[in-house]
Amino acid sequence: MKRTVFTGGQVFDGTSTSLADVVVEGRRIVDVGVGLDGDDAVDCAGMSIVPGLFDCHVHVLIRDLDVARSEQEPYSLPYYEAVRNLSLLLDQGITSARDAAGADAGVRRAIEKGLIEGPRLQLALVMLSQTGGHSDLHLPSGGSRSMAMMMPNPGRPRAVRDGVDDVRRGVREILRAGADAIKVATTGGVMSVGDDPRHAHFRDDELEVIAAEAAAAGSYFFAHAQGAEGIKAALRHGARSIEHGYHLDDEAIDLMLSTGAWLVPTLSATQAIVDAGDRGVPIAPESLALAREALDAHRASFARAVDAGVKVAMGTDSPPYGHPSASNLDELQLMVRASSMTPADAWRATTASAAALLRQHDLGAIAPGALADLVVLDGRLADLGGLRERIRHVVIDGRRVR
Structure with a gap:
């Protein structure tokens, strides 16, 4: 099964933020860390990655x-x-x-x-x-x-x-x-x-x-x-x-x-x-x-x-x-x-x-095992201005839909 890695973004895991890579395989997140690899890579440098x-x-x-x-x-x-x-x-x-x-x-x-x-x-x-x-x-x-x-x-x-x-x-x-x-x-x-x-x-x-x-x-x-x-x-x-x-x-x-x-x-x-x-x-x-x-x-x-x-x-x-x-x-x-x-x-x-x-216990977090709903947006999360225009990738169930 193909592994897609979102690299070099500021990852908000649902609780805190750190610089990390996120690996998605099938419908789920399988790894979060530094220096990870995959079959496809999405460069997220200068961007933030948040749960769906x-x-x-x-x-x-x-x-x-x-x-x-x-x-x-x-x-x-x-x-x-x-x-x-x-x-x-x-x-x-x-x-x-x-x-x-x-x-x-x-x-x-x-x-x-x-x-x-x-x-x-x-x-x-x-x-x-x-x-x-x-x-x-x-x-x-x-x-x-x-x-x-x-x-x-x-x-x-x-x-x-x-x-x-x-x-x-x-x-x-x-x-x-x-x-x-x-x-x-x-x-x-x-x-x-x-x-x-x-x-x-x-x-x-x-x-x-x-x-x-x-x-x-x-x-x-x-x-x-x-x-x-x-x-x-x-x-x-x-x-x-x-x-x-x-x-x-x-x-x-x-x-x-x-x-x-x-x-x-x-x-x-x-x-x-x-x-x-x-x-x-x-x-x-x-x-x-x-x-x-x-x-x-x-x-x-x-x-x-x-x-x-x-x-x-x-x-x-x-x-x-x-x-x-x-x-x-x-x-x-x-x-x-x-x-x-x-x-x-x-x-x-x-x-x-x-x-x-909403009792969606597999969602709302970026962690191994969670369903792969992700959003990638330009800039830092501390800046809440113009969020709609800053969206770059939207992923549901491991599929990029935007």
């Missing part, structure tokens, strides 16, 4: 934040846009991602069969929500929004559930449809008009059954949670990760530490909404006001969580793919600017920590 990158919160069926436009387009169009969005993730070295609602099992299967290109993809399918919650498409007029990524279909069960029995059935239907994890909205959200991100959603008996059904299937649940009470409710019932976390208080941070839950901050998401509004994208005034109000609180909560030692995994909530300057990798710079995180901490959140969150 993770984004733990994407929505590959979404192009941008223009809901009014998307509601006027054919139902199937987002699936074709997902083909481009998945390719854009690979362009940025993101070799593993968790789609946090929208994509169904067919999207994942198309990647696995080689029909389309994309990262290793885990799925939530839908976001469970109570009536009047973040997934409820009801409008004051009596009609409903027609967002393709939220509408039930044969591969995407109904998201809005109320009461213990309905919630239990919902979890089982979602797992039956091929979900890797269960996503639950334990608060309202910014982009769903009519609910408030500070209000807690679902009661304890509903969350208890969600957690129990996910665990019985060997899965877990993670929570869209922005307000403090909804965050704490999710954590008390065993949420594996908190997504967003706008309003973390001391009790919430203590719960994250005691339960070992991850924070997926998605700093990009709040910033993207504000930026889109400034560019004239037709975002509901209520949503734009909530995003502007949340911006500083979001960053402050994240900084406090980092200082306390909460585990962090990188996730973006998909910055608008339709905007040419958007990059998921901007999240690394945002995390460092908003907190005491170092660039090395940000890389760890995007590799080893994210792999642990």
Whole structure:
């Protein structure tokens, strides 16, 4: 079997950095050290080599934040846009991602069969929500929004559930449809008009059954949670990760530490909404006001969580793919600017920590025996600027795909 050696790069192994060579044979890394040889050599002098990158919160069926436009387009169009969005993730070295609602099992299967290109993809399918919650498409007029990524279909069960029995059935239907994890909205959200991100959603008996059904299937649940009470409710019932976390208080941070839950901050998401509004994208005034109000609180909560030692995994909530300057990798710079995180901490959140969150134990590291997902980029890792343009090689399963 052919051995490919990536020579002379600064290797970040998921924990620390050193000058080394990396040898790939078949699907796996077989050696890391100095002076190694192989059948083919890739000169990485002046470059950095990192494990394949993770984004733990994407929505590959979404192009941008223009809901009014998307509601006027054919139902199937987002699936074709997902083909481009998945390719854009690979362009940025993101070799593993968790789609946090929208994509169904067919999207994942198309990647696995080689029909389309994309990262290793885990799925939530839908976001469970109570009536009047973040997934409820009801409008004051009596009609409903027609967002393709939220509408039930044969591969995407109904998201809005109320009461213990309905919630239990919902979890089982979602797992039956091929979900890797269960996503639950334990608060309202910014982009769903009519609910408030500070209000807690679902009661304890509903969350208890969600957690129990996910665990019985060997899965877990993670929570869209922005307000403090909804965050704490999710954590008390065993949420594996908190997504967003706008309003973390001391009790919430203590719960994250005691339960070992991850924070997926998605700093990009709040910033993207504000930026889109400034560019004239037709975002509901209520949503734009909530995003502007949340911006500083979001960053402050994240900084406090980092200082306390909460585990962090990188996730973006998909910055608008339709905007040419958007990059998921901007999240690394945002995390460092908003907190005491170092660039090395940000890389760890995007590799080893994210792999642990998603239970991908063969990924997130450069070490003998690990699956050969690698990214080679120009320059030093301490410089987080222009990462998208600095990508030179992307390897998945030992195959160079970029």
